[in-house]
Amino acid sequence: VNAPLHYKRVVLKLSGESLADSGGRGISGEESGEIARQIKLAHDTGCQIAIVIGGGNILRGAQFSGSNSMVHEATAHYMGMLATIINSLAMQDALEAHGLQTRVMSAIPTDKIAETFIRRRALRHLTRGRVVILAAGIGNPFVTTDTAAAQRALEIEADVVLKATRVDGVYSDDPEKNPHAVLYESLTYSDVMEKNLRVMDATAIALCSEHKKPIVVFNFKKNGNIVRAISGENVGTWIGA
Numbered sequence: 001v002n003a004p005l006h007y008k009r010v011v012l013k014l015s016g017e018s019l020a021d022s023g024g025r026g027i028s029g030e031e032s033g034e035i036a037r038q039i040k041l042a043h044d045t046g047c048q049i050a051i052v053i054g055g056g057n058i059l060r061g062a063q064f065s066g067s068n069s070m071v072h073e074a075t076a077h078y079m080g081m082l083a084t085i086i087n088s089l090a091m092q093d094a095l096e097a098h099g100l101q102t103r104v105m106s107a108i109p110t111d112k113i114a115e116t117f118i119r120r121r122a123l124r125h126l127t128r129g130r131v132v133i134l135a136a137g138i139g140n141p142f143v144t145t146d147t148a149a150a151q152r153a154l155e156i157e158a159d160v161v162l163k164a165t166r167v168d169g170v171y172s173d174d175p176e177k178n179p180h181a182v183l184y185e186s187l188t189y190s191d192v193m194e195k196n197l198r199v200m201d202a203t204a205i206a207l208c209s210e211h212k213k214p215i216v217v218f219n220f221k222k223n224g225n226i227v228r229a230i231s232g233e234n235v236g237t238w239i240g241a
């Protein structure tokens, strides 16, 4: 199992928290600017980049409905999808401040603020060198943006799903709690499922496994790692067949 030398097209999954300061809430100009700077460098290598952004820095449906019994869980998930649109708009301006051309494409039509996701249109933007920011997940409740990243990667025939996290890759246990947790260099989809490793949600893993779409889990906080990951360097944990 080896990563190719250079990816032509990637889906980069950023959690909502990656745009926030260390507390994990809201949107930080500094954090989103730094991510944008690295994406610009990666884009300069000639890679086509689609970004899926989460909404966890604002609201996660499952959590929110758990603590607000008046709000139906489905409603809360729609609120989470709206949060991803807010993040996408922030990321769009951050990327454009670094000289990139971008389009936000939303799975939920919001014609005043973003294009609606249309597969062939997304492909057109990518081949023209625009960074495409995919907002509102897949537009349906009860899943997360991990599933959206996997699904869109299949749709647009991305070479890989790059999952940006705060740790160096996939560990045998939570490395922020267990100092003896071991970092895996590569894993198969069945390793992930059988060992119940927390990589992405189960639907996302199942989709990638069924269609043999590789996933790379890496630490976006380490300087230069986003560029390395997008450029196809071995960084973090590689998951494939």
Ligand code: UDP
Pocket: 014, 015, 016, 017, 053, 054, 055, 056, 057, 059, 060, 061, 062, 076, 077, 078, 079, 080, 081, 083, 084, 136, 137, 138, 139, 140, 141, 142, 143, 144, 145, 146, 148
């Ligand atoms: N969500 C959804 N459908 C989707 C994508 C997201 O219902 O296709 C909702 C879900 O409630 C999720 C929230 O939007 O918790 C925010 O996304 P996510 O939790 O994936 O954000 P992240 O953890 O990546 O910041």
